[in-house]
Amino acid sequence: MVQFVHPSRDDITLEGVLAALSDPMRLRIVKSMVGQPGCMSCTEAAPCPDMAKSTLSNHFRILREAGLIRTEKKGVEHRNVVRQDDMEARFPGLLKTILGFCDDPRRSNG
Amino acid sequence: MVQFVHPSRDDITLEGVLAALSDPMRLRIVKSMVGQPGCMSCTEAAPCPDMAKSTLSNHFRILREAGLIRTEKKGVEHRNVVRQDDMEARFPGLLKTILGFCDDPRRSNG
DNA sequence: TCAATGGTTCCATATTTATGAACTATTGAA
DNA sequence: TTCAATAGTTCATAAATATGGAACCATTGA
Numbered sequence: 419m420v421q422f423v424h425p426s427r428d429d430i431t432l433e434g435v436l437a438a439l440s441d442p443m444r445l446r447i448v449k450s451m452v453g454q455p456g457c458m459s460c461t462e463a464a465p466c467p468d469m470a471k472s473t474l475s476n477h478f479r480i481l482r483e484a485g486l487i488r489t490e491k492k493g494v495e496h497r498n499v500v501r502q503d504d505m506e507a508r509f510p511g512l513l514k515t516i517l518g519f520c521d522d523p524r525r526s527n528g
Numbered sequence: 529m530v531q532f533v534h535p536s537r538d539d540i541t542l543e544g545v546l547a548a549l550s551d552p553m554r555l556r557i558v559k560s561m562v563g564q565p566g567c568m569s570c571t572e573a574a575p576c577p578d579m580a581k582s583t584l585s586n587h588f589r590i591l592r593e594a595g596l597i598r599t600e601k602k603g604v605e606h607r608n609v610v611r612q613d614d615m616e617a618r619f620p621g622l623l624k625t626i627l628g629f630c631d632d633p634r635r636s637n638g
Numbered sequence: 639t640c641a642a643t644g645g646t647t648c649c650a651t652a653t654t655t656a657t658g659a660a661c662t663a664t665t666g667a668a
Numbered sequence: 669t670t671c672a673a674t675a676g677t678t679c680a681t682a683a684a685t686a687t688g689g690a691a692c693c694a695t696t697g698a
Contacts, residue, residue: 433552433630436626437551440550441547441655459675460675461675474676475676491664494674496675496676512629515622569644571644579688581646582688582690585644588645603644603695605695
């Protein structure tokens with residue numbers, strides 16, 4: 419049984435967030451998720467279809483442990499959402515500022 | 529003869545900046561430099577005195593190549609400044625937003 | 639010319655990251 | 669039940685990156 423561990427809001431660190439977003443792939447994953455109304459499966463949120471499953475899984479784990487996303491098991495899929503409220507409470511404006519400077523991956527090749 | 533290569537303003541990338549700032553040591557280096565009126569030597573800007581010279585040198589190289597700082601040789605020292613104007617022009621508000629969330633290293637143990 | 643200072647570069651080691659293969663959990667069909 | 673398909677995770681290993689000691693370079697001052 420896979421259980422996902424998410425840090426509580428106050429345990430989210432600036433360095434963790436920056437490290438998580440310093441990878442181009444993870445930055446694009448978060449960007450694509452923020453632009454989406456609901457939650458997304460790992461495969462849906464992946465901006466790069468030819469990436470190894472294990473690598474993708476690892477990226478989601480890093481985003482999760484940094485506190486950027488929340489993952490819940492729903493059927494056979496894992497549904498992911500960006501923790502925008504927690505991020506805004508912890509680091510007001512940070513996520514919006516950063517994401518505002520990177521291109522939306524679904525606009526270019528969606 | 530050591531020559532420092534700095535990226536031009538337009539070549540500064542978001543991912544490069546985030547990667548450079550995702551390291552706790554480099555984040556503190558930049559933070560301590562921004563709070564300073566003039567420029568600082570590598571040793572002065574180092575928030576951690578027991579760090580190996582080679583490691584420190586590597587951190588400054590990464591910050592330089594990311595476009596966050598400018599390094600000039602002045603006598604026996606290397607003088608470093610944060611490229612605040614270039615950063616502001618390229619990614620308005622980003623640096624101030626990020627640095628606003630990390631503690632000033634010289635206030636706690638300066 | 640020599641010693642001291644402030645870094646850089648090189649190299650070996652340690653840590654981190656990426657990926658294929660094997661595995662787990664859920665769904666749906668027979 | 670059982671079987672196949674789907675969606676991810678975990679493990680082991682290969683590749684990339686960070687660390688730090690040693691040697692080195694450039695400048696200053698005696």
